[in-house]
Amino acid sequence: MPKQIDHEKRREQIAEATWRVISERGMEGATVRNIAAEAGLSLGALRHYFSTQDELLAYSLKLVKERATARIREIISLDLPPREKFIKTILELVPTNQEKMAEMEVWFAFTAYFRHKPGGLDAQYDGIYPGLQKLMDYAEQSGLLPANIDKEMETERLYALVDGLALHAYLEPQRLDGPKVERVLIHHLSALMATED
């Protein structure tokens, strides 16, 4: 069904145009008109793929999540030593390259935008907290964590660190670049795995 595939591919291209518009102008600039122009489509053609602005924005956000999830699934499926898999997966959650930086930009813009909308975005929509809980279980079962660790506390601390680094890399990309984010996170994970109270 090539027609179906084309339709879906075109929706993805429009979502990517939406990311670029949000990244350059913020949510205020993410009008249907601006997005159509960025995607090189007429307003009429855009409406063929998304009937409302809200539908377009919701799809664009969903696609950010799907792409990130796919990358993480790929790492998890690799045949790697547990320690390396644990670190590599968590590094995937912070913006260490251009692609992830653009996703983060879109993510923060959406979070702020939907905050005060009725039925707005669930803070757990990104799935990072439950994902980290599972990763900490995996690390524990693989013998990577000290026996007397407070796992709930350490999950909370790691979650705050991951999103704090993402926020700062987004707000100050010059000061906190990808390699630095990676160094701080690896330092934290090494300390976590060596913790003794």
Add this chain to the structure above:
Amino acid sequence: MPKQIDHEKRREQIAEATWRVISERGMEGATVRNIAAEAGLSLGALRHYFSTQDELLAYSLKLVKERATARIREIISLDLPPREKFIKTILELVPTNQEKMAEMEVWFAFTAYFRHKPGGLDAQYDGIYPGLQKLMDYAEQSGLLPANIDKEMETERLYALVDGLALHAYLEPQRLDGPKVERVLIHHLSALMATED
């Protein structure tokens, strides 16, 4: 000059009304009309204190910063053992009570709002990063930190943790309440002061 004092006091009351409006409706709801209604003033009376919306918003943000800075100055001036002073000051940077939560709400709303304005907000406007650098120097000089610590890395990690906790407490106040934020941060600072590589 009681008239002058009244004028300043009234400006502060209007700024506080602005915080409440932002906290309830987001920046989109922070219109001059809504703020006047919240402050119990006519539009004309409000204009007597702030001639433009931008002036009002800038003043409201400045007042958040001034109040937080005043609280921190007070702690620093106290006669406390260095360890306690270090921990207490850093705890002041995360939302552990209603007042600080409201400030945080306003802060994030402003950050997102000004992100794409020409001449928008400097990410360092809140002064938290340089403040943490000074605090880490203080901790080092007071002998609270292990000798072989990577101070720049630890400052970056602490900064990310502080803002990550603030972000999560703001997005999920039910899951991450004030006492929990405090526990995670104290755990981190204790580990930091005990670090040995």
